[in-house]
Amino acid sequence: MKKITIAIDGYSSTGKSTIAKQLAKQLGYVYVDTGAMYRAVTLYAMQKGFIGDGTIDKDSLVAHLNDINLAFKYNKYLGFAEMYLNGVNVEKEIRTLNVSRYVSAIATISEIRSMLVKQQQEMGKKKGVVMDGRDIGTVVFPDAEMKLFMTASPDKRAKRRYKELLERGDDVIYQEVLENVINRDHIDSTRKDSPLKKAKDAIAFDNSDMGLQEQFERIYSLTLRIIEAI
Numbered sequence: 001m002k003k004i005t006i007a008i009d010g011y012s013s014t015g016k017s018t019i020a021k022q023l024a025k026q027l028g029y030v031y032v033d034t035g036a037m038y039r040a041v042t043l044y045a046m047q048k049g050f051i052g053d054g055t056i057d058k059d060s061l062v063a064h065l066n067d068i069n070l071a072f073k074y075n076k077y078l079g080f081a082e083m084y085l086n087g088v089n090v091e092k093e094i095r096t097l098n099v100s101r102y103v104s105a106i107a108t109i110s111e112i113r114s115m116l117v118k119q120q121q122e123m124g125k126k127k128g129v130v131m132d133g134r135d136i137g138t139v140v141f142p143d144a145e146m147k148l149f150m151t152a153s154p155d156k157r158a159k160r161r162y163k164e165l166l167e168r169g170d171d172v173i174y175q176e177v178l179e180n181v182i183n184r185d186h187i188d189s190t191r192k193d194s195p196l197k198k199a200k201d202a203i204a205f206d207n208s209d210m211g212l213q214e215q216f217e218r219i220y221s222l223t224l225r226i227i228e229a230i
Contacts, residue, residue: 002230003029003128005143006223007136009196010150012100012184013157015207015215016132019150021080022216023223024130032123034133034140035103036083037070037116039094042106044068044085051102062111070119097165097172100180104187107134113193134188137199146226147202148219156208157181 006023008016017033024031041061042051048064050057072081073089082091093099106112113135120140124131131140137147158178165172188196198204203222207215 001227003126004145004227004230005124005127005141006130006146006148007141007144007199007202008130008132008148008150009134009137009199009202010132010148010205011152011157011188011196012104012181013161014150014152015160015212016150018212019148019216019219020130020132023220025079026220027130027223028128030123030129031080032072032120032129032131033081033083034116034120034131034136036072036091036094037119038107038112039099039103040070040083040085040090041068041112041116042099042103043090043094045106046099046102056102056105058109061106062109065111065115092168095168097170097177097180100184104184104191108187108191108193110193117194134196135194137202138197139194142199145230146223147199149198149202149204151204151206152208154178154181154185 006020006029008020010016017035020033021031023029045051045056045061048060050061069086071084073084074081082089083094084090117140120131120136123129124141133140137144137149155178158174158181161181162172162174162177165177205219
């Protein structure tokens, strides 16, 4: 079966990573969570004190980009690759609400986007990759054979994220999660560099009222049809 590139874009907490992991596992493809890369850079900025009191010291962060080493390492017990920042597993740390508060703002910095896009394109050179993010079908892989744009209502997405954070043991308030979702939507969609938008040839997929199994079955069936048509 011919290998293709699958680009999955969409708003935060639409389940992009979940479906991307499932597709990659079923197809035997490489999965790349680009959001984790931006989250790791955000965590680095927080660790170095470049983020504080609601502000970001962009110049200092950009000056230290060469000190940031990102890597995905497969965890056979979990069945997916985890994010490592400068040799340290930060998969849990990058999923906190505190990182979520700043990651969209970090992603607006052109120097960071340029660095990460180059890494992402290198990862997908040989095809057989499922990559999710905000600009995969529009910037990273504009020629991807399959493009999905995932959506869901802000309330549905906030409830999913809230439940996920509670299950992780985080102390969160639903209203804060909802505000974070709405704020990230605005920042992601209005930034000047590679804003979140649906590629003209992407397939819109609203999963507001859809369970994980139904969602996977529909998207997997669609993927096979696209592969067979090539």
